[in-house]
Amino acid sequence: xxxxxxxxxxxxxxxxxxxxxxxxxxxxxxxxxxxxxxxxxxxxxxxxxxxxxxxxxxxxxxxxxxxxxxxxxxxxxxxxxxxxxxxxxxxxxxxxxxxxxxxxxxxxxxxxxxxxxxxxxxxxxxxxxxxxxxxxxxxxxxxxxxxxxxxxxxxxxxxxxxxxxxxxxxxxxxxxxxxxxxxxxxxxxxxxxxxxxxxxxxxxxxxxxxxxxxxxxxxxxxxxxxxxxxxxxxxxxxxxxxxxxxxxxxxxxxxxxxxxxxxxxxxxxxxxxxxxxxxxxxxxxxxxxxxxxxxxxxxxxxxxxx
Amino acid sequence: xxxxxxxxxxxxxxxxxxxxxxxxxxxxxxxxxxxxxxxxxxxxxxxxxxxxxxxxxxxxxxxxxxxxxxxxxxxxxxxxxxxxxxxxxxxxxxxxxxxxxxxxxxxxxxxxxxxxxxxxxxxxxxxxxxxxxxxxxxxxxxxxxxxxxxxxxxxxxxxxxxxxxxxxxxxxxxxxxxxxxxxxxxxxxxxxxxxxxxxxxxxxxxxxxxxxxxxxxxxxxxxxxxxxxxxxxxxxx
Ligand SMILES: Nc1ncnc2c1ncn2[C@@H]1O[C@H](COP(=O)(O)OP(=O)(O)OP(=O)(O)O)[C@@H](O)[C@H]1O
Ligand SMILES: [Mg+2]
Numbered sequence: 265x266x267x268x269x270x271x272x273x274x275x276x277x278x279x280x281x282x283x284x285x286x287x288x289x290x291x292x293x294x295x296x297x298x299x300x301x302x303x304x305x306x307x308x309x310x311x312x313x314x315x316x317x318x319x320x321x322x323x324x325x326x327x328x329x330x331x332x333x334x335x336x337x338x339x340x341x342x343x344x345x346x347x348x349x350x351x352x353x354x355x356x357x358x359x360x361x362x363x364x365x366x367x368x369x370x371x372x373x374x375x376x377x378x379x380x381x382x383x384x385x386x387x388x389x390x391x392x393x394x395x396x397x398x399x400x401x402x403x404x405x406x407x408x409x410x411x412x413x414x415x416x417x418x419x420x421x422x423x424x425x426x427x428x429x430x431x432x433x434x435x436x437x438x439x440x441x442x443x444x445x446x447x448x449x450x451x452x453x454x455x456x457x458x459x460x461x462x463x464x465x466x467x468x469x470x471x472x473x474x475x476x477x478x479x480x481x482x483x484x485x486x487x488x489x490x491x492x493x494x495x496x497x498x499x500x501x502x503x504x505x506x507x508x509x510x511x512x513x514x515x516x517x518x519x520x521x522x523x524x525x526x527x528x529x530x531x532x533x534x535x536x537x538x539x540x541x542x543x544x545x546x547x548x549x550x551x552x553x554x555x556x557x558x559x560x561x562x563x564x565x566x567x568x569x570x
Numbered sequence: 571x572x573x574x575x576x577x578x579x580x581x582x583x584x585x586x587x588x589x590x591x592x593x594x595x596x597x598x599x600x601x602x603x604x605x606x607x608x609x610x611x612x613x614x615x616x617x618x619x620x621x622x623x624x625x626x627x628x629x630x631x632x633x634x635x636x637x638x639x640x641x642x643x644x645x646x647x648x649x650x651x652x653x654x655x656x657x658x659x660x661x662x663x664x665x666x667x668x669x670x671x672x673x674x675x676x677x678x679x680x681x682x683x684x685x686x687x688x689x690x691x692x693x694x695x696x697x698x699x700x701x702x703x704x705x706x707x708x709x710x711x712x713x714x715x716x717x718x719x720x721x722x723x724x725x726x727x728x729x730x731x732x733x734x735x736x737x738x739x740x741x742x743x744x745x746x747x748x749x750x751x752x753x754x755x756x757x758x759x760x761x762x763x764x765x766x767x768x769x770x771x772x773x774x775x776x777x778x779x780x781x782x783x784x785x786x787x788x789x790x791x792x793x794x795x796x797x798x799x800x801x802x803x804x805x806x807x
Contacts, residue, residue, distance in 0.1 A: 481662075509662070543659070545655075545659045546659050546661055548623050548643060548659075549655065549658075549659040550672065551642070551643040551644045551647065552621055552623075552643055552647050552651075552652065552653045553647060553652075553672050553673045553675075553718065553722065554644060554647040554648050554675055554722075555644065555672065556644050557644070563664065563668075563672065564661065564664070566663075567661055567662065567663030567664035567665075567668065567701075568662050568663045569663070570663045
């Protein structure tokens with residue numbers, strides 16, 4: 265691996281060496297390394313799509329799987345399918361992420377389709393980071409799609425972050441929850457320049473006592489545009505909460521469209537949204553501590569997205 | 571150290587002009603100066619003019635002999651002015667440790683940050699990693715606000731109603747916080763307060779009512795008048 269690839273791996277997965285446990289590293293469309301463990305099996309797909317199938321056995325407790333993707337070519341596009349089969353009662357940490365460095369003039373694009381089949385009472389923490397760099401004019405495009413099926417009593421916590429450099433992204437997450445299942449999503453997005461980020465969350469609460477908590481925090485600077493579509497269907501006795509909290513700066517624009525559908529009298533659904541520039545009194549407070557206005561802005565954004 | 575000369579402040583609301591401060595002159599050289607007076611009298615407005623958050627419509631502000639009227643909030647902070655807000659600001663994602671570090675102007679250890687929290691009576695371990703957000707109670711937030719000013723340790727510290735929301739047991743501690751601050755900075759402390767116990771430690775008391783200084787002088791002269799029910803008289807000058 266060269267320095268550039270190492271840098272990308274650091275950004276998306278905090279990795280500076282081959283990770284412990286199971287992993288699959290994908291670089292410019294090729295598998296660069298893969299390891300299965302007694303509890304976690306990673307295998308190439310059988311259906312002709314590129315990507316892997318990951319089988320997480322019910323004996324898994326506190327183990328991790330890393331599946332980073334690195335792209336350093338210009339004029340490169342790929343769609344990768346990864347399927348996770350998490351067996352009943354497993355407890356696992358999954359770290360995915362995509363780093364693109366494009367210094368060419370052509371587009372580099374990664375579309376990752378991740379499907380989670382989470383068995384009864386299993387617990388998954390899923391961390392996903394997207395980062396791009398490169399001083400060429402080539403666009404860096406990422407379109408992650410996440411499909412989640414949670415069986416009875418399963419819990420999935422998803423942390424998804426787009427830090428920097430991605431020119432265009434459409435991020436789609438669909439989830440269906442059975443009885444007693446729980447879904448927690450924390451999204452963080454920072455866009456700048458002319459970037460475009462679209463997020464679609466669609467959650468169906470189908471089983472008795474299912475619960476979802478979806479929070480998106482974002483900062484839009486420059487002339488960037490962010491759109492957020494948040495959809496929760498409560499089809500039974502359930503509770504759903506969604507929240508959109510956005511800071512806009514410069515000439516950026518943010519649109520948030522929440523949709524709550526209560527299809528059962530015992531569905532409790534809440535949405536909160538706030539979009540606005542950094543509060544003046546926050547800037548002033550930090551300035552009374554000796555920070556310049558710009559330093560104050562940076563601290564507020566850093567905290568907000570931390 | 572701090573000198574306000576003929577300060578007036580006129581706010582405009584719905585096209586109507588409202589004179590909030592009217593020709594206020596004041597000089598702060600003593601250890602403890604307390605400003606008191608009725609609600610809406612103009613005390614916080616004056617504090618904001620000192621910190622640079624508001625610009626006076628008329629008049630000049632001097633700090634250590636320098637005319638700072640046209641300096642920004644940041645420049646004044648760097649020259650040695652601190653201001654604890656009457657209504658502390660909340661921040662999503664910024665922790666108590668972050669805020670105290672920013673206030674002290676350098677990277678500080680957890681131990682140092684904790685020391686400031688202990689001074690304001692917060693059990694440091696429970697708070698140091700909390701976000702300064704809506705989950706903090708009013709009194710907790712107020713104490714953290716005071717801790718940021720302690721961490722700065724500047725020549726002039728302005729506290730705007732520091733006692734508001736602080737429970738009775740802590741009151742004596744609050745007073746000792748001011749005494750410690752003074753012994754550390756050897757500067758001046760300007761406290762806006764409605765509390766007799768705080769006025770009791772002031773060297774000078776200034777009464778502001780209706781946007782004017784209606785009375786000013788050593789505590790021994792001003793305080794008895796305020797307490798003996800001749801409040802109205804004192805307020806009206
Ligand atoms: N921007 C503004 N526009 C209009 N009126 C204002 C503005 N800012 C302050 N005021 C008014 O000025 C007056 C003085 O306000 P200030 O906050 O300085 O009072 P205070 O003496 O600190 O009162 P308190 O003891 O209640 O804290 C009040 O009547 C307030 O409503
Ligand atoms: Mg006030």
